[in-house]
Amino acid sequence: MQSPVSSSLGAAPRGLSLRHLRHDLPAGVVVFLVALPLCLGIALASGVPLLAGLVSGVVGGLIVAALSGSQLSVSGPAAGLVVIVVNAIATLGSFEAFLVAVILAGVLQGLFGLLRAGDIGACFPSPVIKGMLAAIGLLLIIKQLPVAFGFASTPHMLEGVPRDAQALDAMALVLDSVSEAAVAVAAGALLILFLWELPAVKRLPLLGKLPGALLAVLWGVGCQAFFRAAMPSEALVEHQLVSLPKVDGVGSLLGQLASPDWSALANPQLYTVAVTLAVVASLETLLSLEAADRLDPLKRVAPPNRELQAQGVGNVVAGFLGGLPITAVIVRSSANIQAGARTRLSAMLHGVLLLASVLLLVELLRWIPLAALAAVLLHTGYKLAKPAIALAAWRQGAAMFVPFAVTVAAILATDLLMGILIGLVASMLFVIHANTRGALSITSRERAHLLQLSKDVSFFSKATLRRYLERVQPGDSLIIDGARCRFVDRDIREALDDFIAHARERHIEVELRSMPPVGAPATAEVPPARLPAAATRAL
Structure with missing residues (x-):
């Protein structure tokens, strides 16, 4: 039976088809208009040539979209990787060395796909993912505020401030240098x-x-045109505007691109950066892919392993061409879906339009104020880290809020990968607590005790077991009931065996009932054990 969605929208397209061009063409234009300021803004935030952001947008549109199994996902440079890019370039010493890490990360992503690791995204707890995104949002806001005030970067903002200046004096000096036009x-x-x-x-x-985002950029262009015409002294200067090299054709474009510095292969830190990029880019891609599948009106499900391979190829190409690392991006993907796209032709068209803008619109792009791009990124950062997200985590209880807050704080204090690992540890502690709670229980009345093992009993319950066994005094009787337990960890069984071995000399009567094999689930259902009649009356 055909689903209502399919019957209203037509059969789900499986590949490139010109019969969907009337939907895909306008969607491709919309995605291009969304992607253009984002590509420039992310390159700005990353501290790399702005051309690198556009190159990655073109690769994401023309190569990744062509190889991807997703019909609606759109790939390109991602705000979520800005923190990694900035730190990696500082660690490796140059953007050219970083490009080698991008290539290696692409190779790793291809291996992830071949090894069918596409389900890895489901292994990350929700509070850790939300904490990662919130931390990225906060870092975007912190890094882009100086640009919004007319400075090229935070170091540029602090150049005129003496190191021994008091806080109020430093603030006054910074405020005196703020550009009113940029604000x-x-x-x-x-x-x-x-x-x-x-x-x-x-x-x-x-x-x-x-x-x-397009209207925000057009507002910036209009302001700059007004300042130049009516108030030349207030117009934005060169370091406050988009700076792109002059491009006369494809050959000229290729000559302007950065090339990988292969001598970086001798730097051990390169491989840490590559692994970090591969893991985080793959995670962001898989999360965006899942979100795009949920928004797809035709309810198609994209193959995650094929997507990882496509992203790997895209990052290898982007690294060779001097571009930023690429992921599937939910902002562009959702714009694509809302614009009515049907197939991945819309994403490919957006890549064609980005390439055309690089070749034909460089002079126009130079009119864009960096403050307008900073505003786009500030808005993106706010959406990632808005207070409502933290408030929602708080309302869901400590098991949600604590890993969320720990992830945010750890990323801000260290780096993205270490912060995610710390957040995972915090989340796992809550999982362990939830899984071990109720695994053991003891009922005591006078000198009779019933120790019941419920569900799986792992070594995490060893301390609890010892506390319960300490209640059993010389002359008492103890029944250990494992009828409701499917798995007993070897450490737990060793603790029980040790107690039983010394029970006789302590005049303790111990009886085992229905204990499952060590390290393996029970193979048969056994009714719960009960205390002897005399002990039951005592209880």
């Missing part, structure tokens, strides 16, 4: 971005269909 651009762009999130604006016939 006006950033504030107006942020206002547009937040307004375009309102349902009333989205319902507008034509204006509501335009991406807020």
Whole structure:
């Protein structure tokens, strides 16, 4: 029987098909308009040539989309990797060395796909993922605020501040250097971005269909044009505007791209960076893929292992061409779906349009203020780290909030990979607590005791077992009932055997009932043990 969705939208397209061009073409244009400012902004936040962001957008559109099994997912440079990129370049010493790590990360992703590791995304607890995204959002906000005030970066903002200056004096010096034009651009762009999130604006016939990020960038271009015409002294200067090399064709473009520095292979830190990139990029891709599948009106499910292989190829190509690392990105994917895309042709069209913009629109792109791109990233950071997310985790209890908060704090204090690992440990402690709670129980009345083993009893319950056994005094009787237990850890059984071995000399009567084999689940259902009649009356 055909599903209502399929009957209303037509049969689910399986590949590239021109019969869906009327849906895919406008969707590709919308995704291009969303991706253009994001590619530039992420490159800006990463501290790399802006051309690197556009190159990765082109590779994500033309190569990853063509190889992917997802019909609606869109790939490109991701805000979630900004922190890794910045730290990695500082660690390795140059962007060219970092490109080697991108290539190696792509190779690892391809291996992940071949080894069918696509289900790894399901192994990460929700609070850790939310904490990772919130920390990334906070770091984006911290790094982009100086750009919104007209500085090229945080170090640039602090250049004119003496090291021995008091806090108030340093703040006054920084405020004196703030560019009012940049603040006006950033504030107006942020206002547009937040307004375009309102349902009333989205319902507008034509204006509501335009991406807020594009309008924010156009606002910045308009402000710069106004300042140049009416107030030349207030116009933004070169370091406050997008800087792209002049491109006269594909050959000229290739000549402008950075090349990998293969001497970095001798640096042991390169391999740590590559593994970190591969793991985090794969995780973000799998999470975005799952989200895109949920939004797909045709309810198609993309093969995760094929997606990892496609992402691996994309990152290898991006590394060779001097681009940023690539992941599937939910912001662009959701824009693609909302625009009515049917197949991956829309993502490929967006890649073609990005390439055309690099070849034909460089002069226009140079009019874009960096403050407008910073506003786009500030808005992205806010959506990742808005207070409502922390409040929702708080309301769900300590098991959700503590791993969330620990992940955020650990990432801010260390780095992304270490923060995720610390968050996983915090989450696992709650899982262990939940799984061991109730695994053992003891009922005592006078000198009779019933120790019951429920569900799986692992070594995490060893301390609890020892406390219970300490209640049994010389002259008491103890029944150990394992009828409800499927698995007994070897450490638990050794603790019980040790107690039983010394029970006779302590004049303790011990009886084992229905204990499962050590290290293996019980093979048959056994009724629960009961205390002898005399002991039952005592209890």
